[in-house]
Amino acid sequence: MVEFTHSKVVYQWSILPTSQHNDVANFIYLDFQAFSPPNNTKRLVIIMQIIKYPHPILRHKCKPVKRIDQGLRDIIAEMLVVMYDDDGVGLAANQIGLPYRIFVLNTSGNPEHKDNEFVFINPVMSKKKGSAESDEGCLSFPAIHAPVVRPDEIVIQGVGLDGQVREYHWKGFAAKAAQHEMDHINGMSFIDRLSPANLLAVREQLEELEMQFETNRRLKLIQDDAEIVAVIEEMERRYC
Numbered sequence: 616m617v618e619f620t621h622s623k624v625v626y627q628w629s630i631l632p633t634s635q636h637n638d639v640a641n642f643i644y645l646d647f648q649a650f651s652p653p654n655n656t657k658r659l660v661i662i663m664q665i666i667k668y669p670h671p672i673l674r675h676k677c678k679p680v681k682r683i684d685q686g687l688r689d690i691i692a693e694m695l696v697v698m699y700d701d702d703g704v705g706l707a708a709n710q711i712g713l714p715y716r717i718f719v720l721n722t723s724g725n726p727e728h729k730d731n732e733f734v735f736i737n738p739v740m741s742k743k744k745g746s747a748e749s750d751e752g753c754l755s756f757p758a759i760h761a762p763v764v765r766p767d768e769i770v771i772q773g774v775g776l777d778g779q780v781r782e783y784h785w786k787g788f789a790a791k792a793a794q795h796e797m798d799h800i801n802g803m804s805f806i807d808r809l810s811p812a813n814l815l816a817v818r819e820q821l822e823e824l825e826m827q828f829e830t831n832r833r834l835k836l837i838q839d840d841a842e843i844v845a846v847i848e849e850m851e852r853r854y855c
């Protein structure tokens with residue numbers, strides 16, 4: 616086992632007092648800490664949790680990333696871990712509290728299927744075609760599923776972990792999943808695309824999540840809006 620010697624904390628964002636990190640579900644916290652491992656390379660240690668509706672960062676329009684360093688690669692590796700752990704097929708950066716235009720996808724949901732694993736940094740979508748309805752769910756809206764109509768075909772371009780731009784022409788499920796994640800980084804969620812009748816059908820479940828959020832806020836388990844804005848700005852200064 617490798618032992619890390621704690622040096623100085625270079626950055627810390629904590630939604631919860633540290634003592635409560637292990638006690639509460641449905642919260643977010645991130646610690647950016649610098650450690651000095653034996654080889655003296657600084658390492659960013661990040662612990663992530665999925666952010667649930669109606670946390671305001673899900674409404675945040677994420678900013679393009681201006682540089683890719685090891686810290687960002689570590690963040691993205693951790694996003695994939697969180698996505699697989701929660702049985703997701705896609706995860707956008709703001710779903711774990713990061714205001715960056717980044718999302719990850721694996722439509723198989725299987726971490727062993729690396730051919731299906733994609734990282735998009737600063738993605739751009741074009742050539743949308745067709746239209747099809749399919750059921751969608753979202754890690755930020757636990758247990759809620761509803762039909763969403765979207766274009767069935769897209770072209771997506773994005774920068775990968777190696778800094779190279781890649782382009783894919785996707786149809787069907789992958790095209791839908793990419794659009795769902797693209798919506799997230801634009802501050803939208805799939806409920807914004809529901810028909811009035813389908814939105815009404817999930818209203819009660821949404822209200823439960825809203826009540827849970829308000830309770831967590833009252834308990835000071837979630838920061839107030841001004842604090843969240845300050846954290847977002849700090850994170851943007853780091854990579855945008």
Ligand SMILES: [Zn+2]
Pocket residue numbers: 752753754755795799
């Ligand atoms: Zn989602």
